[in-house]
Amino acid sequence: MQNNPTPPFAFVIMPFSKELDDAYRLGIKSSADECEVRAERLDEQIFSEGMLDRIYRQIDIADFIIADLSDRNANVFYELGYAHAKNKICILITKDAADIPFDLKHRRHIVYGGSISYLKSELIKNIEWAKKEAKSKEKRKILVTVKSPTGDLTTTEQTAEATITFSFDLHNKADQTSPEIFAIYLYTGNQWKVIQDTRECHFSEADIAPYKYRYLISPPSHKIGANGLSHLKVKASRTLAMAWKGDEIKDEYTVRGRGVLRLETSDGNYDHEFDFNLELTEIPF
CATH class of the missing domain: 3.40.50.450 (Rossmann fold)
Structure with missing residues (x-):
C-alpha cells in the first residue's frame, strides 16, 4: 500500500x-x-x-x-x-x-x-x-528577497512618467559556493525602460506566459560564496499618460503589477515572482 x-x-x-x-x-x-x-x-x-x-x-x-x-x-x-x-x-x-x-x-x-x-x-x-x-x-540554492520598491512621479503639461526602483538580495544559503549565474532576466507585463547603473537594458519578447517582455540584467557577481549575499538594483520607467492622446495629466497615480526575476544558472533556472503596488505623488521641487 x-x-x-x-x-x-x-x-x-x-x-x-x-x-x-x-x-x-x-x-x-x-x-x-x-x-x-x-x-x-x-x-x-x-x-x-x-x-x-x-x-x-x-x-x-x-x-x-x-x-x-x-x-x-x-x-x-x-x-x-x-x-x-x-x-x-x-x-x-x-x-x-x-x-x-x-x-x-x-x-x-x-x-x-x-x-x-x-x-x-x-x-x-x-x-x-x-x-x-x-x-x-x-x-533553490539561491534565495531571492525583494525589497520594498520605491517610486517617483514626474509630470509636464504633456506627460506623466513613473520611475520605480527595484532592489533584490541574492542569498546563497548553502555551505558551498553557489552555482554559476550566467544571466538574469526581469519579466514584465508592460513595456518599461529598464536601467541598471547607467546602462539601458536590452529586452525581447518574454518566453514565460503571461508576461510580454524580458530585460537582460547583468549579474552583480557570477558566483556567490558560501552563505554569501549579493545585491541587485534596477530602475524602471514608463509613461503613464500623454496629453496629445487625450489622457488627463494627474498629480497622483497608482502603479501596480507583477514580475518575475529569473536567474539562469549552471544548476538550472531559478524564478522568483513578485508583486508591486505603489501610490505615486509628484513632490514639487
Missing part, C-alpha cells in the same frame, strides 16, 4: 472574531481544502507550550502563511513580521485595502470587501501559486 503524501501546511494568522468566522471557514478553509492544503489557525490546535512559542513553531514549519489583516490587529501584524523575517511565503487578505500598511502594499494581497465568494475564487489561485512557490523554494 502506498502512503499518501503529506499535504502542504498553511498556517493562518488572523483575529479570532465572530465577524471573520465566515471568511475563515467558508473562504480560507474551503479554498485550502479544494487545493488539498491543510490550513489551520492556533485556536484549532491542542498544544502544551506557551502560545507565542507555538505560533513561532507553526510559522517555522508552515509551507506558507495566510494572514488576514482586517481591522489592523496588532497580534496579527506582529506574527506577520516574524513570518517575513523568516522569509516565509505569505498571502495577505483583508476586507478593506486601508488595513494594509504602505510598506506591505507591494506584496501579494487580496481585498475581498466582505465577499466570501470573491475571497474564495482569488484564494484558490493564490494558494496554487504558493504551493508551487514552496515546492520550488525547497530546490
Whole structure:
C-alpha cells in the first residue's frame, strides 16, 4: 500500500472574531481544502507550550502563511513580521485595502470587501501559486528577497512618467559556493525602460506566459560564496499618460503589477515572482 503524501501546511494568522468566522471557514478553509492544503489557525490546535512559542513553531514549519489583516490587529501584524523575517511565503487578505500598511502594499494581497465568494475564487489561485512557490523554494540554492520598491512621479503639461526602483538580495544559503549565474532576466507585463547603473537594458519578447517582455540584467557577481549575499538594483520607467492622446495629466497615480526575476544558472533556472503596488505623488521641487 502506498502512503499518501503529506499535504502542504498553511498556517493562518488572523483575529479570532465572530465577524471573520465566515471568511475563515467558508473562504480560507474551503479554498485550502479544494487545493488539498491543510490550513489551520492556533485556536484549532491542542498544544502544551506557551502560545507565542507555538505560533513561532507553526510559522517555522508552515509551507506558507495566510494572514488576514482586517481591522489592523496588532497580534496579527506582529506574527506577520516574524513570518517575513523568516522569509516565509505569505498571502495577505483583508476586507478593506486601508488595513494594509504602505510598506506591505507591494506584496501579494487580496481585498475581498466582505465577499466570501470573491475571497474564495482569488484564494484558490493564490494558494496554487504558493504551493508551487514552496515546492520550488525547497530546490533553490539561491534565495531571492525583494525589497520594498520605491517610486517617483514626474509630470509636464504633456506627460506623466513613473520611475520605480527595484532592489533584490541574492542569498546563497548553502555551505558551498553557489552555482554559476550566467544571466538574469526581469519579466514584465508592460513595456518599461529598464536601467541598471547607467546602462539601458536590452529586452525581447518574454518566453514565460503571461508576461510580454524580458530585460537582460547583468549579474552583480557570477558566483556567490558560501552563505554569501549579493545585491541587485534596477530602475524602471514608463509613461503613464500623454496629453496629445487625450489622457488627463494627474498629480497622483497608482502603479501596480507583477514580475518575475529569473536567474539562469549552471544548476538550472531559478524564478522568483513578485508583486508591486505603489501610490505615486509628484513632490514639487
